[in-house]
Amino acid sequence: MADTARLDATFHALSDPTRRAILARLAREGDVTVMDLAEPFAMSQPAISKHLKVLEKAGLVSRGRDAQKRPVHLEAQPLAEVTGWLIEYRKYWQAQFERLDDLLEELQQLEKLAGKN
Amino acid sequence: MADTARLDATFHALSDPTRRAILARLAREGDVTVMDLAEPFAMSQPAISKHLKVLEKAGLVSRGRDAQKRPVHLEAQPLAEVTGWLIEYRKYWQAQFERLDDLLEELQQLEKLAGKN
DNA sequence: AGTATATATAACTGAATAGTTTTGTACTGG
DNA sequence: CCAGTACAAAACTATTCAGTTATATATACT
Secondary structure, eight states: OOHHHHHHHHHHHHTSHHHHHHHHHHHHHOSBOHHHHHTTSSSOHHHHHHHHHHHHHTTSEEEOOBTTBOOEEEOOHHHHHHHHHHHHTHHHHGGGOHHHHHHHHHHHHHHHHHOOO | OOHHHHHHHHHHHHTSHHHHHHHHHHHHHOSBOHHHHHTTSSSOHHHHHHHHHHHHHTTSEEEOOBTTBOOEEEOOHHHHHHHHHHHHTHHHHGGGOHHHHHHHHHHHHHHHHHOOO
């Protein structure tokens, strides 16, 4: 996929709150089945399957196989790419980025506390 | 605007290559008029105006006034917010994030070289 | 074999998107 | 005041989106 098309797909996938919630859950809990993912939402199972397809097309998740289950697995690389895209421009936007500075600093702190791992 | 709606709008705005190109240009060149923005694209002026409206709704740009021109100005804060959203999850995704690590390291370097400003 | 479970696919609907062309509006400068 | 410039708004079209319900497929269980 062309670089720009990958960014299109990733940003589009992230533009929906249901899909962001799915990613967040996968980040917290690891692989989750479709039924389990659907449960907290006021939405049918096929709707969730469709969201998963969008996420999969963006490369944000992959699917496993466990009997009749198809566990959903988070793939972080596209997120790294879009984060990269955003940070790339930071040199130009620098002045307006105090809030990001705070976040980055917090991140550095966390890493220091966690030890170089 | 609700936090989630702001993220929706920002990610959606970023999901189109024309809009990303507009932002990139504003980052490089500062404020630009609509005509100047439209020039490199094989697209009508109203199409660009629509894209600008999307960007404006997401708070990513604001508009000035200079005679009959309405110069477009980059507003970086929503970008900081989405970057924050992405980085937030980094603790969980860490292992898969070598590429982001590189970018962050490069960023640190740039800041060191530029001096604490 | 027959039923239950987990998920996918199909067919449909309504709303939103991205583009077009045409027209309107606001300001400028002779 | 009038022509030109810069832009916005309206009206239209085709495509995509997000959801639905109903049905099909795949695997497991008895």
